[in-house]
Amino acid sequence: MITSSVSVAEHLKRVRELVQPTKPQRLSVEEAHGCYLAQTVQARVAIPSFHNSAMDGFLVHDKDLSGSGPWTLPVSGEVAAGGLPQEVVPNQALRIMTGAPISGDAKSLRVIPSEFTDASLGPAQLPTQVTIHEAPKKRHIRLRGEVVTPGEDIAHPNTLIDAGTLAFFLTAGVSHVSVYRRPQVAVISSGDELVSTANVGAAATNNVSNAAGVATGVGTADENADYRIADSNGPMVANLLAEHGPVDVRRFHVGDGTDKLTALLDELTSSSAQPIDLIVTTGGISQGAFDVVKAAAVDSPNADFWFGNAAQRPGSPQGAGLWNGTAVVTLPGNPVAAYVSATVYVLACLYILQGRVTSTPAEARSTTKWWPHCAALVHAHPTLPLPRPGKTQLVPVQVVPADTGLLAVPNTGGNPGSHFVSALIGIDGLAVIPPAEDVEHPDSPGMATVLGWSR
Numbered sequence: 001m002i003t004s005s006v007s008v009a010e011h012l013k014r015v016r017e018l019v020q021p022t023k024p025q026r027l028s029v030e031e032a033h034g035c036y037l038a039q040t041v042q043a044r045v046a047i048p049s050f051h052n053s054a055m056d057g058f059l060v061h062d063k064d065l066s067g068s069g070p071w072t073l074p075v076s077g078e079v080a081a082g083g084l085p086q087e088v089v090p091n092q093a094l095r096i097m098t099g100a101p102i103s104g105d106a107k108s109l110r111v112i113p114s115e116f117t118d119a120s121l122g123p124a125q126l127p128t129q130v131t132i133h134e135a136p137k138k139r140h141i142r143l144r145g146e147v148v149t150p151g152e153d154i155a156h157p158n159t160l161i162d163a164g165t166l167a168f169f170l171t172a173g174v175s176h177v178s179v180y181r182r183p184q185v186a187v188i189s190s191g192d193e194l195v196s197t198a199n200v201g202a203a204a205t206n207n208v209s210n211a212a213g214v215a216t217g218v219g220t221a222d223e224n225a226d227y228r229i230a231d232s233n234g235p236m237v238a239n240l241l242a243e244h245g246p247v248d249v250r251r252f253h254v255g256d257g258t259d260k261l262t263a264l265l266d267e268l269t270s271s272s273a274q275p276i277d278l279i280v281t282t283g284g285i286s287q288g289a290f291d292v293v294k295a296a297a298v299d300s301p302n303a304d305f306w307f308g309n310a311a312q313r314p315g316s317p318q319g320a321g322l323w324n325g326t327a328v329v330t331l332p333g334n335p336v337a338a339y340v341s342a343t344v345y346v347l348a349c350l351y352i353l354q355g356r357v358t359s360t361p362a363e364a365r366s367t368t369k370w371w372p373h374c375a376a377l378v379h380a381h382p383t384l385p386l387p388r389p390g391k392t393q394l395v396p397v398q399v400v401p402a403d404t405g406l407l408a409v410p411n412t413g414g415n416p417g418s419h420f421v422s423a424l425i426g427i428d429g430l431a432v433i434p435p436a437e438d439v440e441h442p443d444s445p446g447m448a449t450v451l452g453w454s455r
Contacts, residue, residue, distance in 0.1 A: 004308040007435075008344065008392040011310045015320045015345045018327035021355040022181040022277060029169045032161050034246045035179035036355040041155040044173030046145035050085075051102040055140040057113040058093040058130050059102065065110075065135045072131045093130050095119075102141060111140035148172055158356055180355030182246045183277045186268050189234035190284040190292050191333060192255040196231065232421065233282035233338045237331070240342055240452075241350060244374065250276075256284075258296040266302065269324035276326055277353050280346050283333025286317045293330050297321065305330075311435070312392045315341040335421040340394045343430055343452040347374060374429075378406040380448035384431055385410075387442040393433035396423045399450060408448040429453035 024038035073093040079086050081099035088094040114121055118131040238249040254261045268276045284293035297303040305321030315337035319330035331341040351357045385393055397408040408431045411423050429452040436442040
């Protein structure tokens with residue numbers, strides 16, 4: 001175990017190097033929704049797969065519209081979407097619906113929209129003839145393969161399979177794809193002081209009696225119940241990860257003893273049936289006598305960890321390492337510090353595991369490339385704190401529209417504290433205020449990088 005002080009960039013680099021993308025698996029396109037591609041996808045069929053009409057109207061030969069209109073042609077039949085194609089005879093018209101197939105040399109044909117004819121709009125009997133008042137320049141014909149040809153690359157690795165991508169794949173005849181497996185993450189909150197919300201402030205009931213007045217002992221409560229706090233960190237981190245899915249999260253809580261934490265970590269990192277890709281702990285990494293995570297890492301031969309301080313506010317105490325070869329990121333226990341640290345470090349690991357970004361850190365610290373995950377560059381509100389020497393400030397903000405564009409407005413009056421959990425209500429992300437020595441004009445607000453913005 002090494003204890004030292006590092007910059008945010010150095011610690012971010014450290015935690016990112018602990019993980020790699022998960023092992024690819026082949027799934028049906030619908031099963032793969034929300035995952036990220038591991039291999040290039042090629043179209044199996046052309047889009048469109050046949051010439052078809054782009055409008056409801058009448059299919060005619062170009063040469064039958066020579067001279068000045070109007071033109072009156074007999075109607076020889078009709079083709080609906082999903083029907084068999086019919087050839088249109090010269091000097092005749094064929095009523096055709098949007099998406100209906102077109103036979104023959106499509107480049108010598110055109111569809112005249114019904115609005116340019118005397119035909120009734122909407123459901124109507126097939127007319128015996130049609131008068132065309134005007135011939136628009138557009139052919140209104142979709143040619144086979146004009147969007148995609150068979151064998152053409154249509155998506156590359158790291159592409160998210162969202163609803164639109166799913167529709168594209170299915171249209172291109174793609175039924176299965178190779179995607180990165182959903183990451184498996186364990187979130188462990190630590191501390192004897194933590195209880196479920198239902199038990200916060202529960203009064204001691206040491207002498208519970210039944211209806212007959214006999215002492216039963218049932219319902220005996222911890223006499224310290226009134227002095228414990230809700231375990232908000234575990235649910236918070238788990239749901240933050242879920243907001244940036246795909247991910248499967250398992251949640252645990254341990255007290256201040258190292259035995260249970262060590263046993264849990266050994267169990268999580270040795271199971272081959274349900275392997276864990278990342279473990280996140282909250283609390284127990286500072287300088288206190290009951291800091292269980294640090295103590296367990298020191299005592300276990302299975303642990304290789306770094307603990308120290310990152311030059312950030314809030315959330316200076318940090319840690320990371322390997323337990324039986326599995327990546328572990330340790331976060332401070334104060335709620336805002338835990339949220340900030342999870343957004344900066346844990347989401348960075350998650351994005352790599354998901355296959356949406358590479359594991360090679362970018363070097364340009366003056367742009368959002370320093371943050372290779374969920375970052376956006378917006379205008380800084382004047383009330384955001386100015387840069388301070390030697391420290392990165394991470395301020396909960398709301399992103400609101402303004403005359404100049406999107407604006408990052410602090411949700412805390414520009415003075416976040418690690419225990420002011422109310423600062424997290426309704427935020428869009430964290431404004432990153434770099435150290436003064438990394439900023440060209442530290443005395444004036446300009447643009448702000450907002451981290452964790454997924455909306």
